Amino acid sequence: MSPADALTQPALWPLSLIVFLPALVAALLALPIIPKAREEAIRWVALATTVVVFVLSLWMAWPTLFGAVGPAQFTVGEAGMQGVVKKPWIPAFNIDYLLGVDGISMPLVVLTTFLSVLACAASWPITKHVKAYHVLFLLLETGMLGVFVSLDFFLFYVFWEVMLLPMYFLIGIWGGPRREYAAIKFFLYTLFGSVLMLLAILMLYFTSDLRMLSPEQLVASHVVSPSLDAAARADGVAAIAAAKNPVHTFNLLALAQLGQLPKSPFAAVSVWGMSLEVWAFLLLLIGFVIKVPVVPVHTWLPDAHVEAPTPISMILAGVLLKLGGYGILRICYPICPGAGLSLAWLVCGLGVVSMVYGAFAALAQKDFKRMVAYSSVSHMGYVMLGLGVWSAVAGNEFRWDAWAQGVNGAMFQMLAHGISSAGMFFMVGVLYDRVHHRNLEEFGGIFNRMPVYSGLAVAVFFAGLGLPGLCGFIGEVLVTLSSWNYSRTLAVISAFTVILTAAYILWAIQRVYLGAEYKGPHGDHLTPMTGRELAIATPLVFLAILFGVAPQLIFNYVTPSVNRQVETLADWTRDVGAKAAQPIAGGPAAADVTSR
Amino acid sequence: MNSVVASAVPLFGLFTEPVSVAHYLVVGAILFVSGVACMALKRNALGVLMGIELVLNGANVNFVAFASPYLQGEGSRSLGLDGQVFALFVILLAAAEAAVALAITLNFYNNHATVDVDRADDLKG
């Protein structure tokens, strides 16, 4: 990495640092520099690292906060990829160290770094193998951040797997009584998904051919780095054009360009009666929806959450679930638009089923944490529905804005859920730390015992309920409103969920916080919140209110990128998709489009 | 009559012919067989050693017999003493062997107070 690189790729060091600093510190911690016994020092080092990473990501995402705007920083309102870093990694397979952020990934990166700080602070009560815990925790952070910023499919996959392993140990060692079962369940579920993903990656890789792209597209997708001078660019383009054999690529941007070509190479190949595009879409979708998770592949979530320690639950709900939605948005739709169009009903259907099913299941839970876990399933259903509402079709005159609203809503919902669900899990954890049980039937009267805590907790739960003025509302309402243009039936069912959500959250609040007296064991341990707990809960509540009142803070980042992608795909639908509609059973709104 | 006997009794012709290589071979064979029989049947280690001597000497007779000039072809470039040289080697070897064997026997006697080879089954696998 020569100094010249820093000039042409200004984000090289900042982005790489954001991703790898936690891993670096983890490696240092693993060395016997700080003795195992000095637990407090280890905690502080880990916390300091997460804070540094958070500040770095904030420096990148919000330049105006730090005064002068540098070239490495993020330009709010710009749709395209920014801060792209490109270094050859494994040249034999055209694998690059390719990082970059846009309006979709930047907020998620900041969310991740932010929640990592809070989760690290919430890790104080952990006393078992403190050193190992923090090493794994920091590794996990690197994995999560890497997934959000990598633009090379191979790199993406590597980070995806890197994230998996620390999570397994974090649940399996520091979890509750059934931790081993939960950890293995989580691991196998996710691994199953990622194996399918790997299959899809290889399918796409070996079908891709960069020679089909125009020079402009090659530069736009950073296959030929636009930071090079004109002559070098021309050389790069010429080298690809002159190649005798197909030039394969893992570059996500280039794959998207290929997938949206009128003669997409992925749609041209047929395997067992379906085009490769559909296969790849399905395989990737399975991989991602396991992470989201949607019904019926969601059962790892309640177990993992119930067993995981509080900070890990926060990370799990706050960040890990978002990876699935992010993957669908970043990878599935742009690369396989044809399959996305014909399978939109599947994505939406899964979303709606999750919403209703998760809400019903949450209503039945007796375990506080399990209830919150199911509420995550329900809330992430909105994300799926919002991503899937491909309403830019002929009958709608290819208008893209309703769909864009859905996707924007889904993005907002992901971020909002990142805050509210992390908050909810933390609130449950605060109670659990005191009374060591989570049975909803054995609480009550907490409001009188811990008024400040209860006030904050109720605010967080209301954010989950989707109360206006709190962050949960905007995403839900945008998604629900947008779904009508895709399918009336799904829209009505999704609107129905608001009743169930109110029911299970209010009922839980009633059983835990309201009432005259505490009914469970260890009542004398119900002490007020400590300063540390307050320092974790307050930012979450503050953000929940802030984003509920001023959603533009997020939309300023998200909307340009999302709109551009949706608009591109809507144009694609008009020019390509509508003409080559693939006959797959159960088209979107065939049944209820005739309402008059 | 002669021919009848000659056809009926193996090697009968030896008795009617002048001494030739074949007669030497017969003597060597007898010596060899006697030696083998002596080795197999004698239980005394010294007897066995004697049997070995007999076997070696039987072989020596054969060497010498086959070294006969009559058996050598016209174009032979050797001195025609190959058999005798081999016989001398064998005699030498037999002397060395007897010395070693007698030493073993002596030791065996010291250890077991006998020279009966049937008692010597220390080598049993």
Add this chain to the structure above:
Amino acid sequence: MDLASQLPQLLGLAWLLPLASFVLILFFGPRMGPHGRNAAWVATAAIVTSLVLSLVAFVSWLGVHPAVAAHHGGDHGAAHAAEEAGDHAGSHGDAAAHGEQHGEQHGGHAEQPPVAYSGDWYTLYEAGRLKLSIGWYIDSLTILMFVVVTFIATCIHVYASGYMHDELHEVTDHEVHLADGSHLHRPGRFPRFFQALSLFCFSMMGILIAGNLAMVFIFWELVGICSWFLIGFYYERKSASNAANKAFIVNRVGDFGMLIGLMALWGALGTLHFADAQVPGADGQVVSKPGLFSLVRPAEAGHALRVPDGMVKFAAAEKVAATAPGEVAGKVDVWRAEGFGNWLLFIAGVGIFCGCVGKSAQFPLFVWLPDAMEGPTPVSALVHSATMVAAGVYLVGRFFPVLTPDVLLVIAYTGAITLFIAATIALVANDIKRVLAYSTVSQLGYMMLALGVGGWVAGLFHLVTHAFFKSLLFLCSGSVIHACHTNDMRKMGGLAKVMPYTAGTMLVGCLAIIGAGIPFVIGLSGYYSKDSILAQALSFSQANPRHAILYWAVAGGAFLTAFYMFRLWFMTFSGTPRDHHVAEHAHESPQVMVMPLLVLAVLAVVAGWTLPGGFGIANLLEQSRPAGTAQTAQGGFAFGQTLTLPAEHLSHEGAIHVTATVTAFATALGGVLLAATMYLWRVISPAAIATIFRPVYTFLANRWYFDELYRAMFVRPAHGLAAVASGIDQGLIDPFINGLAWVTRQVAGIDAWIDRTLVDGLVNATASATWAAGLELKKLQTGSLRQYVMFIAAGTVALFVLASMLFRSSLAG
């Protein structure tokens, strides 16, 4: 005076002040004086300032658009107002006073749209043509409602600062029994009450000022949660928290419908704004983006109701897909004529109405309101009688231009059913607050019915007058409860002597609610509003004979109202005390509580009057009458018949007016007399009647078994489904996953067995065979020298024999 920029500022400030008060009390409440006593002052100061600002706005409005006597037909008033608006809106372009643009083009018979100011403060989301924002829509209805809400809220803040004084110190809650049998002791929550009250005022005014349906929905939910806080104020009581949850969840059921309505509008039209918006166009010019009102009632169609283009295209999506892009616009009219989009508009209307059903406690979602009386009485007066529950009626009124005749018919019947059911339940209720609660439900039914039969002014007029006298009634009941420490009317009686002010003001309230007055001369506020509802219902029934039942429902309801209200009054105040323990403690309430009663009583009397010069609530409302509703209209498709919506001015004339007034008077008088015979003069024994009609009595006393029905129909199945969903996870998916794991383990076991037995076996067998062979061969090595020699000899011989037999030829050679 620049009304268009002044009004949003005034009302916006009035709207935000309670929010500021909420935030202040939230953070500093407990530190405001001893036990947070001064929180009441903060909240009251905020709401009083809001009232003043609203009054300033009111006066400003009147200065520009004076309320004049409506020349029957209302077009004069509206035309005049529009003219004024034209003058002002023409001089500044930042706010849209819509309507003046088309006035000249369609002169003659075309109606003018009402004057209204609208605009956006704040954008929540914007992409493409879609925009969700926080904005204002201000017409005379908005301002009137602002004044009413802030005024009543002020009264109630003052009243509550007296009523809630218990909360200033340690409270012993006698209704909560702890596990050890004692009563709950807890610190007072005086500031928290005012905190929630302030938040409620903010939310309520948000609904009133809302410039679009999304904003209505936002504040709709917020008032819901404020209501949850206030109903659940005594959250230690199980009944209170149950009632709070019930209220919110039942409201969410209505919101579910409302969301569908929003989706239908948003999906097809891409806007939720009421009024046209001025947006920057492509080339820097300001373009008018039509709002809902002008989409559904476009000026070029003479403000007649018409399915908007967007809905037609949406419903005819298949045809649009089959049509070349350029030709779509031309075919819209054809598709409209074929009926595309009718259902969509119907669904939109009914959907929005569903929200109103929940919030305004209409059939079938009225069950939450009586339970909501678990909250402190000032809350019942403000939230659950005068303002929040009126929000549904307000929204129907606001949304009126978009409602098709079919939707209006649905609304009318819903109102009729509600008013009848609630009135019958009120007949037998014994809890003083529950009687009032059912009376509220019933009166809200009246309003809905009035709107449904086309009485736009009548319905909203009743909303305003009802707000005054119902809050009065509730405050009076609060005063009674404060004195008696019980809600049960059977323990009261004879209180008029000890509580003269309360008794007197409550009598005024009762007279107002039954619409008492001297026919054709003068009356209390209810006299005017109720008469106009009755008249409009009669007018509607005459125009649509099949729906005559609506009129009878109103008339019968009037009789029932008179009966149960006076039953309440007689049972409480007249006669002799039934329970001496209660009577001994009874006393008149402190001045801070009595003052609001007197103020409200005055208003309950005069609110319906029209002053000389035309100033009156009805005329003020007439200014905001939606365009295209002043004339008799026909329409409807959904129920296979054409409906006629008679113009409202027709009901003020001739025979209809006379008949309605006489009917109202007669029914009210009948009701009062019957109540007097039963409860004042005791000529007929109520107990005897209850015994004679035992099944009916039980049925009514159990509130038509609605709670039980809903529990069986919805709550139980919901919990059942929840158990099923959870069960599927634990009984189906997890066992499946675990089963998969088990199968995998079994397969692994088989695999391991194959390894152990077959593969390993083969290898081991080879080894052991070799081993065994070695063992066998070992036996040959006996150690016997002689044997060895034998072997050598035999072997040599054998070799020779073998060689001579096998290699005979080579030996021979």
